[in-house]
Amino acid sequence: MCFRYYLIFIFIVSGPLYCYADKLPEEIDVEIFSGETIKKLNFTVTHGRYLVCDIEHNKLLELTPFSSITLERKGNEFIIIRNDTVLFAVGKITLQGAAFHNSFLVNPSHNDLHVRGYDGNLTVKIKNGRFSLINRAPFESYVAGTVQWESGFNKHDIFYQVQAIIIRTYALRNLNRHNHEGFHLCDKVHCQAYYGKSTDKSIIAAVDKCRGEVLTDINGNLLNTVYHANCGGHTLNSEDLWAEALPYLRAVKDEYCSGMPGARWETSISSNELRKFLQQRFHYNPGEDEWKGITGFRQASRKQFLDDNELIQIRHIREHFGLRSTYFSITLDEDGDTLQLEGKGYGHGVGLCQEGAMQRAKQGYSRKEILQLYYRNSTINYLETEFTW
Ligand SMILES: [Zn+2]
Ligand SMILES: [Zn+2]
Secondary structure, rough: OOOOOOOOOOOOOOOOOOOOOOEEEEEEEEOOOOEEEEEEEEEEEEEEEEEEOOOOOOHHHHHHHOOOOEEEEOEEEEEEEEOOEEEEEOOOEEEEOOOOOOEEEEEEEEOOOOEEEEEEEEEEEEEEEEEEEEEEEEEHHHHHHHHHHHHHHOOHHHHHHHHHHHHHHHHHHHOOHHHHHHOOEEEOHOOOOOOOOOOOHHHHHHHHOOOEEEOOOOOEEOOOOOOOOOOOOOOOHHHHHHOOOOOOOOOOEEOOOOOOOOEEEEEEHHHHHHHHHHHHEEEOOOOOHHHHHHHHHOOOOOOOOOOOHHHHEEHEEEEEEEEOOOOOEEEEOOOOOOOEEEOOOOOOOOOHHHHHHHHHHHHOOOOHHHHHHOOOOEEEEEOOOOOOO
């Protein structure tokens, strides 16, 4: 299945939000391979020309297309190797694009990581014994790459435009999130998955068609454009899952996603495990009747709590057991030990339902209609790019 479920699962924001913006940045600094332990990598130019500069902006080397260098960590520094010869030992470098369009590949020497391609510049340093890589990417290249990783290939043009608008908005609203670490966003799912530039012409064209467009309220404030793979038929109010009630994140009925890959799921968990979790996390030991209620738990429409006393929010069960959604019902097996879970949807259920939006795009809905359905009273606003030079 090509649909990649790299979704925004977390609503926690550490830095101050950019709730109002009247311009888009020309470039964005994204930490790539975030959280990965990379000790050696190859850098290859695929387009343009690169200057390898040290911390004082002195040019150490110049790289032309298809030439590459190897960087290998040595203590708190790293060495630059070219054609098997060690040329420099440095603490930090910038690989600065020097042509009109510059792109490169990073190939880490790491079993679980694959080569990735990016546009723009790359700053390399050692942080906590491993490489820290910051890609200064053209903002719209970041948006297109993220659309590809968050929504996959072969989708409708209008769906890609919808994704581009909400991804652009989310990135802009969270631009300060990693300020204290010296970059804007990382490439993990809470900041949106960005595992390289887009390689798909139809995604790049769709992103370009809605260039500069963001989603705001009527006063021009950026919306928190959260999304998930499949709502299971009903989205949630923001306060059903998180603390804040946002007027545009309201529960809506959605019949369009029902036949899609993320619509239904099944799994089983051990009843002892559930009892143990309820005890340890909530100091809750359900009595016989309460346990009967839990083991026969049903959700005809979405509920927030597992128990009648409203002690246990279902989202904690989802998090602990790694379930696809909070929208599930429970049956106890005859053996009395196993709980069968039958669920609907995939993801947190707040904001836009990707598979519902995909189906609506195919049925001829406009991007404005799709966005207004999942984000109530929203407006598409065009922002100019702020050029820094
Ligand atoms: Zn992040
Ligand atoms: Zn849906």
